[in-house]
Amino acid sequence: MLHQGIRKAEKRGTSVLVSQVLSVAAVDPFSFYAAGPNKYDNDRTFWSDPENDTTIVGLGCVKQFQAYKDRFRTIENEWQSFLQFSIVDGAPSRPGVGPVLLGGFAFDPTAPESGDWDHFPEGGMVLPELMLTSAGSQGWLTINAIVNEDDDLEAVAEDLLLKHHGILAHSSTDISSKVDAISIEEIRPQEWKETVRSAAANIRTGKLEKVVLAREIRVQSSRSFSSSRTLMNLKKQQSDSYLFAFEYGKQCFLGASPERLVKREGQQVYSTCLAGSIQRGETPETDIELGYILLNDHKNRIEHDLVVQMIRRAMEEECDFVQVPSEPELLKTPHIQHLFTPVVARAGVGTSLLRMVERLHPTPALGGYPQEEAVEEIKRIENLDRGWYAGPVGWIDYQGNGEFAVAIRSGLLNGDQATLYAGCGIVADSDPESEYEETKMKFKPMLTALGGNQYD
Numbered sequence: 440m441l442h443q444g445i446r447k448a449e450k451r452g453t454s455v456l457v458s459q460v461l462s463v464a465a466v467d468p469f470s471f472y473a474a475g476p477n478k479y480d481n482d483r484t485f486w487s488d489p490e491n492d493t494t495i496v497g498l499g500c501v502k503q504f505q506a507y508k509d510r511f512r513t514i515e516n517e518w519q520s521f522l523q524f525s526i527v528d529g530a531p532s533r534p535g536v537g538p539v540l541l542g543g544f545a546f547d548p549t550a551p552e553s554g555d556w557d558h559f560p561e562g563g564m565v566l567p568e569l570m571l572t573s574a575g576s577q578g579w580l581t582i583n584a585i586v587n588e589d590d591d592l593e594a595v596a597e598d599l600l601l602k603h604h605g606i607l608a609h610s611s612t613d614i615s616s617k618v619d620a621i622s623i624e625e626i627r628p629q630e631w632k633e634t635v636r637s638a639a640a641n642i643r644t645g646k647l648e649k650v651v652l653a654r655e656i657r658v659q660s661s662r663s664f665s666s667s668r669t670l671m672n673l674k675k676q677q678s679d680s681y682l683f684a685f686e687y688g689k690q691c692f693l694g695a696s697p698e699r700l701v702k703r704e705g706q707q708v709y710s711t712c713l714a715g716s717i718q719r720g721e722t723p724e725t726d727i728e729l730g731y732i733l734l735n736d737h738k739n740r741i742e743h744d745l746v747v748q749m750i751r752r753a754m755e756e757e758c759d760f761v762q763v764p765s766e767p768e769l770l771k772t773p774h775i776q777h778l779f780t781p782v783v784a785r786a787g788v789g790t791s792l793l794r795m796v797e798r799l800h801p802t803p804a805l806g807g808y809p810q811e812e813a814v815e816e817i818k819r820i821e822n823l824d825r826g827w828y829a830g831p832v833g834w835i836d837y838q839g840n841g842e843f844a845v846a847i848r849s850g851l852l853n854g855d856q857a858t859l860y861a862g863c864g865i866v867a868d869s870d871p872e873s874e875y876e877e878t879k880m881k882f883k884p885m886l887t888a889l890g891g892n893q894y895d
């Protein structure tokens with residue numbers, strides 16, 4: 440394959456991607472991720488979906504796709520032209536194997552920056568050097584190399600072998616899920632409640648119907664946080680969520696989000712409307728009762744219905760046969776239950792996964808309604824650098840399949856410190872105190888994974 444790649448590079452006068460896929464016995468994705476840092480210092484990516492259909496772990500990076508202006512289209516176009524000169528060998532016809540980009544996008548590239556997210560691009564997706572895709576008992580290893588016309592075949596092959604040797608056999612010592620003592624610092628909670636109060640008042644008099652306001656907390660640990668340990672804990676504790684992790688330098692942004700933005704598999708397109716929240720009950724009876732209250736709560740239904748309305752319209756513009764149930768159901772995660780409406784459609788001619796991401800982001804579940812006014816309002820009043828929080832994170836393969844979730848229930852790990860983010864949908868009759876309690880619930884998945892539940 441490498442040989443063919445170099446010949447193709449000679450013929451075209453350009454560099455060529457050679458992507459070799461090997462079928463491997465079941466490999467534990469967490470050990471694979473944890474084995475990474477020795478050879479792939481701080482350049483790892485992780486993705487898994489709630490159904491465990493596709494878990495993808497990327498180590499290293501052979502090419503970065505980064506963009507600020509028109510970031511979704513730019514990356515899409517660059518990916519497409521890059522793929523024109525590629526050789527893919529051994530790939531089964533299944534999504535997420537072979538050349539795959541993994542990455543994410545900032546919530547709002549035009550928002551002022553605090554410096555916290557300096558290592559993260561406004562839009563950044565990486566093509567890993569070594570990638571594991573696993574699905575049940577099956578696994579595939581994709582090895583990507585970019586070759587040039589004057590490359591020496593043997594040297595390239597040897598280099599690849601040396602680097603990848605031992606990764607699969609490596610058994611990591613870093614994956615015990617033990618957590619350390621942590622302390623939590625809230626950042627201006629009173630000021631946040633005041634912002635919520637005035638945002639709700641503005642909604643009652645203005646043309647904005649909903650705005651999502653987020654806040655952050657800082658967590659300090661007695662030793663450095665480990666992204667592999669945190670991912671392992673999230674996997675155990677939040678098995679019905681998407682897990683994601685993206686390393687940039689010494690920082691790692693990771694989380695367990697219950698919210699799909701959009702998925703594409705062949706011609707099928709899936710999206711999710713998720714908004715409206717209530718706590719879990721302590722007994723099965725109170726849990727059912729709380730679910731019933733949520734399903735019938737006027738304020739939460741407004742929060743939710745605005746999301747359905749917007750997603751339905753966007754899907755109808757880009758797709759055919761859009762199906763949206765008329766009533767929401769409940770989606771229960773260990774710390775919180777939500778109103779949930781799934782959306783299914785068939786891809787329209789000329790649309791693509793990243794085009795759908797662009798069209799949908801930010802939905803009123805993360806921005807507000809109407810979209811543009813809400814994003815402006817967030818910039819004006821929120822006083823938080825969201826960075827990648829609430830932005831789209833996910834993957835796209837060389838055939839256009841892939842999936843993006845919205846990066847909520849997440850945090851930025853930075854040595855022995857972490858910043859966690861949570862927000863909620865503010866509508867006309869939002870009460871600051873109960874919205875504050877709602878954000879507390881939304882911090883719990885990450886807090887529990889990082890250091891046990893000490894936030895009551």
Ligand SMILES: C=C(O[C@@H]1C=C(C(=O)O)C=C[C@H]1O)C(=O)O
Binds near residue numbers: 653713716804
């Ligand atoms: C913004 C977040 O969550 C969003 C807001 C919700 C709400 O306000 O009810 C529910 C689910 C999410 O769409 C978050 O978790 O940070």
Ligand SMILES: [Mg+2]
Binds near residue numbers: 742
């Ligand atoms: Mg809410």
